[in-house]
Amino acid sequence: MTKKILYPIGFTLACVVCLAAFSFAAGGSGTVKAGYVLTDEDGHRGVNQETFNTYEGFAISVENFKYLFDNGINLNANLRKVTLNNRNLYAAIGKPGLFNVSARNSQYRRTYSYDGTSFTRRRFSSMEADLKPLKNISLFGGFSRTDKHGDNLAALRPVADTVEFSSDYTHTSFHAGAKGFCPYGNLRVEYRRFDYYDDINPDNDREANIIRVSAFSKFPQHNWLTIAAGYTYRQDKMYETAAELRTDQAWGATKIYLANHFQIDYRLLYGISKQKPSSVDTDHWVNTVSLSKIWPRQGGFRLGFESRIVDDSLNRTGSNGILADLWYNALDRIILKGAIASRSRDIKSGTVLIGDEDYSRYRVSAKYVGNRWGDLSLRYEGRVKDNPDINSKTDYRGLTGAINLKTRNLGRVLFSYSYYRGQFENHSSDVSFEFADNVLQATVEPELFEKLTFSAGGTYYRSHRDRDTEKLGLKLSGRYDLAMRHAIEVTYSLLTYDDFLVSSDYYTGNIVEINLIKDLKL
Amino acid sequence: MVKQHFPGRAVRFALAVTTMLLAAALLYAGESQVDDETCLACHDGYDATVKNTAHRLGSSMTSPATDVSCSSCHTGAAEHADDPSADNIINPENQTGQEAFNTCTTCHIAHVELDNYGSDPHNDMQLNCAGCHRIHDDNARLLIDNENKFCFQCHSDVEARFHLQSQHPVLADNLTCLSCHRFSKRQDNNASYDFQRVCQDCHPEQAGPYLYEHGATSAYSVQGGGCVECHDPHGSANDRLLKQSGNNLCEGCHFxxxxxxxxxxxxxxxxxxxxxxxxxxxxxxxxxxxxxxxxxxxxxxxxxxxxxxx
Known part of the structure; x- marks a missing residue:
């Protein structure tokens, strides 16, 4: 039913945009594409490949369309592949500063099994509107609908197990609100409602009602101070089980600008969650404070502290965390960054699954920016987690390097190589693993001829984890400009995938797309 | 006497604050120093570069929705009109990052909200707003270039991740960087389970809130947490954008x-x-x-x- 309604609406919108474009004599531009998509897949269907969203067939697109009416009203549209199932449609009409109405519709699928039998399809439609009846007041609202159905399959290697899930749900969302603002602050009030219907497991059917109020203010004579505060009410109800979850949350924040680019941030959050039928109330307290200093464009640092308390009468946990980060920019060429964060959580009373926990993470990175030839970057990061109650200690380290080369001497030439390497150990057991990924990309767009433009791009990817996989993607594209702003464009894509440990997991896809293009100038 | 409950008082307080803010907003009236006609007499054609945008000059419209004038951004216009020189008028594009930020957020207050609650590295690096937005242009959101390609110019390592085994369909044009990286209206992100709202918009089946939450889905402002604790949203060598495959992922926390x-x-x-x-x-x-x-x-x-x- 919904498809019967929404698809014609989307298509009608597309037609209206096209007709509008041709009906008026000035003030518009865009591109109309009409063509055919051919796909040829060899071996197996594309699990997690780029082809998951490719459908074969006749395709019409209206891209980057803009039309300005004399009274200031703008019409914008991006309608990609209106006639295919992987459509991605967006259209908006509005007068800047007065109103805007926009609509979206998109759909895509993913394939999870090599025989193509397990796949999901997600569709999304929405409409948003805002109106400014007065200079300092804005009203807004919208509606969206997401539905997803199909089966997905998780091959949970390295263990010999496979899990299959089915989805068939509809999620609708409605919201409306108002915002009042002046140069010194604003106030926002918003109501949201969600409905979720699960056709496979009706026990998951639920609704949520949310009210949010937030305010922000600077002070006219005291630019060094800003404050903000808010309140959120949320109630979730399960239809079948009559379970309820209600949360009331209040928060406040301030930012204090001191001399010499020093700055203090403070935030306090309090929330109380109530459950039915268990009648468990949970209190949450969060305090965060940080001090930072910036040397404009040259560097800066931040030191922060956070404390959290979660208390549901039976279980009470408290955690304290620290954060420190700094960055340094030398002559806009070398950018160094470092950050470390650590948190310690104690179970004050009761029991929690993974017990007391000390958790730290860190990262350092360096990037050299060569304005003429590209850039070079290196990042090292790690995480250390210690759970003495369950005798577990884990250590993860990762290294990422990337080099990007570019030149405009012969058109546009881009080359990049990224390297990811990681190692993980659980010191309290024999669990460990390593991985290495290599990604090589290149794009060439030579400017050799006046009417013929050509681009070639490719990606080679190799990963060593529990699988040993290789993936290659090539994309060749050519466009020839014809008379009266017409053009013809041909794109060929080749995608391959191989798992060297599982010989049956391979994929080859060939995709050819031919389009006749008309650039509109109205 | 009936005892007043908290929500009732909160609503009355909110209404009072609303009234005060709206009154203050209505009383405020920005004044342009020099009319647009004076500016365009020398800078001919510049009105055309903003006519499709929210910066369309109020003077060029029969029923202006907003009262934007040249001098709204280019302060010092009065002196400049008397003595035309590039030195006596402000061009935000040539200002330092902080100065440009102050100029633009006079109207674009949502970016101040971000500055207040979040930590935007673009701010830390003192990048000028004009580094990403070209005001005298009519691209979507005034961004200098096609959104994704533009972001990838600096964030090339992220582009590489979109080529991995599983990835969000950014290169397939179903999403853009801005679908997730919302640089304004982000004020709710620090609020408890609403931190995940960006993800939940498209993935409501995992949204919750649940009576029994997975602890990893809680957002820690100090060091990560939430969906990104297990998933790499840009791309991953593992299925479902997972940071590690199979039991390796779980055993990183649980053994x-x-x-x-x-x-x-x-x-x-x-x-x-x-x-x-x-x-x-x-x-x-x-x-x-x-x-x-x-x-x-x-x-x-x-x-x-x-x-x-x-």
Whole structure:
């Protein structure tokens, strides 16, 4: 039913945009594409490949369309592949500063099994509107609908197990609100409602009602101070089980600008969650404070502290965390960054699954920016987690390097190589693993001829984890400009995938797309 | 006398604040120093470069929705009109990052909200707003170039991740960087479970809130947490954008030796997710176990009293 309604609406919108474009004599531009998509897949269907969203067939697109009416009203549209199932449609009409109405519709699928039998399809439609009846007041609202159905399959290697899930749900969302603002602050009030219907497991059917109020203010004579505060009410109800979850949350924040680019941030959050039928109330307290200093464009640092308390009468946990980060920019060429964060959580009373926990993470990175030839970057990061109650200690380290080369001497030439390497150990057991990924990309767009433009791009990817996989993607594209702003464009894509440990997991896809293009100038 | 409940007082307080703010807003009136006609007499054609945008000059419209004038951004216009020189008028594009930020956020207050609650590295680096936005242009959101390609110019390492085994469909044009990286209206992101709102817009089936949450889905402002604790949203070498494959991911936080040895090592080769299928959260049990586990295993682990679900 919904498809019967929404698809014609989307298509009608597309037609209206096209007709509008041709009906008026000035003030518009865009591109109309009409063509055919051919796909040829060899071996197996594309699990997690780029082809998951490719459908074969006749395709019409209206891209980057803009039309300005004399009274200031703008019409914008991006309608990609209106006639295919992987459509991605967006259209908006509005007068800047007065109103805007926009609509979206998109759909895509993913394939999870090599025989193509397990796949999901997600569709999304929405409409948003805002109106400014007065200079300092804005009203807004919208509606969206997401539905997803199909089966997905998780091959949970390295263990010999496979899990299959089915989805068939509809999620609708409605919201409306108002915002009042002046140069010194604003106030926002918003109501949201969600409905979720699960056709496979009706026990998951639920609704949520949310009210949010937030305010922000600077002070006219005291630019060094800003404050903000808010309140959120949320109630979730399960239809079948009559379970309820209600949360009331209040928060406040301030930012204090001191001399010499020093700055203090403070935030306090309090929330109380109530459950039915268990009648468990949970209190949450969060305090965060940080001090930072910036040397404009040259560097800066931040030191922060956070404390959290979660208390549901039976279980009470408290955690304290620290954060420190700094960055340094030398002559806009070398950018160094470092950050470390650590948190310690104690179970004050009761029991929690993974017990007391000390958790730290860190990262350092360096990037050299060569304005003429590209850039070079290196990042090292790690995480250390210690759970003495369950005798577990884990250590993860990762290294990422990337080099990007570019030149405009012969058109546009881009080359990049990224390297990811990681190692993980659980010191309290024999669990460990390593991985290495290599990604090589290149794009060439030579400017050799006046009417013929050509681009070639490719990606080679190799990963060593529990699988040993290789993936290659090539994309060749050519466009020839014809008379009266017409053009013809041909794109060929080749995608391959191989798992060297599982010989049956391979994929080859060939995709050819031919389009006749008309650039509109109205 | 009936005792007033908190929500009632809160609503009255909110109404009072609303009234005050709106009154202040209505009283405020920005004045342009020099009319646009004076500016355009020399800078001919510049009105055309903003006519399709929110910066369209109020003077060029019969019923202006906003009162933007040249001098709204280019302060110092009065002196400049008397003595035309590039030195006596402000061009935000040539200002320092902080100065340009102050100029633009006179109207674009949503970016100040971001500055207040979040930490935007673009601000830290003192990047000028004009580094990403070209005001005298009519691109969508005034961004200098096609959104994704533009972001990738600096964030090339992120582009590489979109070529990995599983990825969000950014290169397929179903999403843009800005679909997730919202540089304004982000004020709710620090609020408890709403932190995940960006993800939940498209993935409501995992959204919750649940009666029994998976602890990893909680947002820690100090060091990560939330969806990105397990998923790499740009791209991953593993299925489902997971940071590690299979049980490796779970064992990064959880290691329960008895799972490997109990019942004659019966469950040794099973995936954690085979039993703990409600891994985003559960409405029925704190172990996030499959509701139908007894039927699935052909035996009831709980009736015997050996195991509990919470």
């Amino acid at each position: 329960v030796p008895r799972h490997k040895t109990a019942h004659g090592s019966l469950w040794k080769d099973y995936a954690c997710q085979s039993c703990h299928s409600d891994l985003h959260g559960s409405f029925t049990n704190g172990m996030l176990l499959d509701e139908n586990l007894p039927a699935k295993l052909g035996l009831d682990c709980y009736q015997s009293g050996c195991h509990s679900t919470n």
